[in-house]
Amino acid sequence: MKIVTQIKNLENYKIYLQVEKAVHGFMEKNNYLKVDLPVLSPALIPESYLEIFETEFNYFDKKEKLYLTPSPEIFLKRLLVAGVGNCYYLGRAYRNSEPNSDWHSSEFTMLEFYKLGINYLEMAEEVLKLLQEISNKVKNPSFAKATEGKQKLKFDRWEKYSVTEAFEKFAGIKKEELFNEKLFIKKAKNKGFNIDNTGYEDLFSQMLAAEVEPKLGVSGYPTLLYDLPKQMASLAKLNDDGLTAQRCEFYINGLEVGGFCTELNDYKEQQKRFILEAKKRKQNKMIDHTIDKGFVKALKYGLPFCTGAGIGFERLVMIFSNTKSIDELKLISIK
Amino acid sequence: MRVNAGNLKKGEFVFFQGEICQVQKADFYSPGKGAALMKARLKNLISAKNVEYAYKSNEQVEVLDVASVDMQYIYKDQENLYFMDERTFNQSALPISVVGEISRFFKEGEKMFVYMFDDKPLTIRPPMSVRLKIIEADDAAKGDTVSGAKKPVTVETGATVMVPIFVKVGETISINPETGEYTGRV
Numbered sequence: 001m002k003i004v005t006q007i008k009n010l011e012n013y014k015i016y017l018q019v020e021k022a023v024h025g026f027m028e029k030n031n032y033l034k035v036d037l038p039v040l041s042p043a044l045i046p047e048s049y050l051e052i053f054e055t056e057f058n059y060f061d062k063k064e065k066l067y068l069t070p071s072p073e074i075f076l077k078r079l080l081v082a083g084v085g086n087c088y089y090l091g092r093a094y095r096n097s098e099p100n101s102d103w104h105s106s107e108f109t110m111l112e113f114y115k116l117g118i119n120y121l122e123m124a125e126e127v128l129k130l131l132q133e134i135s136n137k138v139k140n141p142s143f144a145k146a147t148e149g150k151q152k153l154k155f156d157r158w159e160k161y162s163v164t165e166a167f168e169k170f171a172g173i174k175k176e177e178l179f180n181e182k183l184f185i186k187k188a189k190n191k192g193f194n195i196d197n198t199g200y201e202d203l204f205s206q207m208l209a210a211e212v213e214p215k216l217g218v219s220g221y222p223t224l225l226y227d228l229p230k231q232m233a234s235l236a237k238l239n240d241d242g243l244t245a246q247r248c249e250f251y252i253n254g255l256e257v258g259g260f261c262t263e264l265n266d267y268k269e270q271q272k273r274f275i276l277e278a279k280k281r282k283q284n285k286m287i288d289h290t291i292d293k294g295f296v297k298a299l300k301y302g303l304p305f306c307t308g309a310g311i312g313f314e315r316l317v318m319i320f321s322n323t324k325s326i327d328e329l330k331l332i333s334i335k
Numbered sequence: 336m337r338v339n340a341g342n343l344k345k346g347e348f349v350f351f352q353g354e355i356c357q358v359q360k361a362d363f364y365s366p367g368k369g370a371a372l373m374k375a376r377l378k379n380l381i382s383a384k385n386v387e388y389a390y391k392s393n394e395q396v397e398v399l400d401v402a403s404v405d406m407q408y409i410y411k412d413q414e415n416l417y418f419m420d421e422r423t424f425n426q427s428a429l430p431i432s433v434v435g436e437i438s439r440f441f442k443e444g445e446k447m448f449v450y451m452f453d454d455k456p457l458t459i460r461p462p463m464s465v466r467l468k469i470i471e472a473d474d475a476a477k478g479d480t481v482s483g484a485k486k487p488v489t490v491e492t493g494a495t496v497m498v499p500i501f502v503k504v505g506e507t508i509s510i511n512p513e514t515g516e517y518t519g520r521v
Contacts, residue, residue, distance in 0.1 A: 049367060098371065099341070101363040192352040194394060202391055205369025209389035232368050256366065 004332060012329050015140050015321040019313075022137035023090060023111060026130050032113055033087040037075040039094070040066045043292035045074055047234075048280035051097035053106075054287050067289050068094035071310065072112050073235070074295055077263075080114055080306060081298045088113035090313065096287075100335055102325035103255060109313035111258075116306045120236070120246045120262045123307040124158060124224050127250065127260065131155040131222060138320045153252065153319070158224040159217070163244070166225055171211040179229060179243045201231050216251035223251045235270070236261030252319050258311030267299035336400060340373040341392030348380075348399040348450070348457065351388065355380050355399065357458060363392065380457050383432035403448040403460050408441050416441065418449050418456070427456040434458055439494035440465045440512040464509045466521050467491050472504045 027034060044052060044067050053068040069075075072089040079087060093110040100106065115126060132155045167173040177183040181200040188203040189195045195203065216223040226248035230238055233245035247261035264270055278291060314326040327333055343349070343361040350356070356377035365371040371392040378385050390396060406418040406427065415428040416438055427449060431438055437459075441447070448460035471489035485497040488504075496510055498517045507521045 049365070049369060049371070095365070098365050099363050104363055104365060192388075194390075198391065201368075202370040205366050206372060206389040206391065209364060209366065209372050209374055210387045214387060228368075234368055 001334060007331060009328055009331060012317075012321045012323055013331050015138060016314075016317045016329050018138045018140075019134055019317045019320055020090070022134040023130070023313075025137070026133040027088050027113065030126075031086055032115075033084060035076070035079060035084070035087050035089055037069075037072050037089055037091065039069050039092055041069050041074060041292070042066055043074075043290040043294070044069070045295055046274055046278040046281050046289075046291055048277045048284060048286070050095055051286055052289060053094050053096045054289065065290060070095050072110060073308070074292055076112060076114060076308070077295065077303060078298050080116075081301050081303055086113075086115050100327070102327075103315065105314065105326050108326070111311040111313045111316070112308065114263075114306050114308045116304050118307050120248055120260055120307050121226070123260045123309055124226075124248065124250075127258070127309055127311075128155060128158060128222075134316070134320060140321060152220075154221055157221060158250075159219060159221040160224045160226065161216075162227045163225060163229065164227070166212050166216070167207075170215045171207055173207075181231075204229060204232065213251060213256065214254045217253050217255070222257075225249050225251065233264075234261070235264050235273075237264050237266075255315060255318075256312075257315045257319065258309060260307055260309035262307050263303060263305075265299060265303040265305065267296055270299050271296050336398050337395045338398050339392060340375075340390030340394045340396045341371065343373055343375060343390070343396060343398070348401055348452065349377065349396055350399070351377050351379070351386070354382075355452065355457060356386070359385060364389070365392075378433075380433050383430060383435075399452055401450045401452045401457060404451050406447055406449045408443060408445050408447055410443055411438070411441075416459075418447065418459075429456055429458060436515070437461055437512045439515075440467065440490075440492055440510055442467065442492055461513050463511070464518060465512050466507055466509050467494075468507045469498075469502065469504050472498075472502070 042064060050070045052070055055066050057064040057066050071093055076087065076089060090111045091109065092107060094107055096106060098104045098106050115123060135155050164175050164178060167178050173187060177187050184200060185195055185203060188207060193203055193206055216225060227239060227244040228247045230243060230245050233247060236245040236247035238245050247259065249256050249259040251257065274291065274296065314329055317329055321329065323329060327335060341363060343358055345358055345361055347358045348355055349358065356379050358375055359378050360376040362374045364374045373390045373392050375388050375390060376385050377388055404420060406420050409417050409419050411417065411431065415430055416434055418427045447462060450457040450460055467490035469488045470491050473486060484500050486500050487495050488498050488502065489495055496515065496517055498508060502508060502520065509518045509521050510516065511518050
């Protein structure tokens with residue numbers, strides 16, 4: 001690693017601190033309890049698309065595998081089950097096999113918060129208020145420019161698209177094609193996507209990234225993309241239409257900044273998804289970690305009706321510091 | 336050479352939908368809810384159009400093994416730039432739309448590298464820096480003494496460049512042709 005001979009990015013880092021302060025202020029004002037959490041855990045939720053960091057605790061003959069948490073969810077949901085109420089975590093999360101790029105760092109900062117008694121669309125209003133608060137508090141003359149027209153970004157409303165509307169408008173995919181796996185894969189093939197060994201979920205992500213995302217959050221307002229297909233539900237509750245999940249993501253300047261979903265509190269469904277994900281991890285030869293069975297037990301005990309939101313904190317700061325990469329926010333990095 | 340799409344780099348050449356494209360941008364992107372992706376901007380070297388594409392990062396992609404040949408830029412017309420291989424005297428034409436904005440800084444007679452595949456020219460390898468003489472410049476407006484103030488000047492290829500106000504007509508300057516920025520006096 002190189003030595004540091006000059007302090008770089010100080011102005012951006014100061015904006016990072018201002019955004020951090022604004023977030024804490026917002027959370028305190030709205031009665032969210034700040035919680036600090038372990039980042040080392042002996043077991044994790046199996047997720048087939050997130051690789052993890054593995055380490056080991058040693059004490060004489062005792063050896064125990066520990067994993068850096070890719071998200072604070074396993075701890076926050078336990079606390080919700082125990083009755084902590086509205087709460088948030090702003091701290092580190094770790095994801096392996098993700099090279100440092102403008103938008104990724106294997107060690108990053110996550111803002112995750114839960115509010116009881118509201119669904120994902122009500123959470124959208126809460127997130128908008130948070131963005132407004134940050135925008136009012138951060139003092140930076142060059143901040144938050146929109147890509148198109150370079151006007152200042154406004155946070156007084158969302159630009160909203162359901163996934164169905166967005167795919168129709170930006171990718172020319174009709175509703176009946178979007179939700180029919182066979183038709184969707186055929187459409188993807190016609191567009192030139194390589195469909196060999198590639199299923200619906202991957203092609204959906206590829207088409208979203210290539211054709212839809214660049215058009216989101218570029219008109220001067222943040223864009224809310226809601227009702228993702230049920231195949232992308234992850235830990236979200238499903239909608240009554242049988243096709244979509246109560247999950248959304250939001251974008252600013254073509255970049256996904258965060259997402260939220262009405263939390264799945266059906267432990268049987270959760271258990272099913274766990275088994276499926278664990279199987280996929282094995283197939284993909286990913287690190288064979290201990291599965292957090294206590295997490296399912298906690299859900300069985302009873303997770304209150306709530307919505308959780310996760311925001312990539314560095315990406316959020318990038319918006320308000322008008323920077324193009326996570327690295328520009330750091331005083332020191334291992335890059 | 337086959338590589339994981341996750342290792343694609345700017346400037347490399349790939350086949351995309353049966354046509355040769357040059358990677359303009361390649362960024363790793365993991366949405367967390369589907370496969371990790373490599374978001375790429377590919378320039379089709381026939382139509383000169385850019386296409387946005389997202390590879391799965393573990394997808395195998397054939398990166399073309401191209402040669403870069405030393406050539407002399409001889410002239411241009413409405414559509415093409417013409418280059419000559421000085422050893423064989425063979426001429427190659429490249430559409431201006433494929434080479435892009437950078438061609439504003441090409442001076443006739445200059446040596447350049449042209450990427451070739453199967454004996455066909457693809458595009459040029461951008462020089463790190465070009466040196467051009469200023470042929471037209473306004474004197475700095477009186478009283479304009481703000482440090483870092485800039486003015487537009489015209490260089491011998493006809494392109495306009497922003498330079499510090501103290502730079503004068505007749506001077507030769509170096510320019511980064513990819514960004515069009517003044518980098519110094521020569």
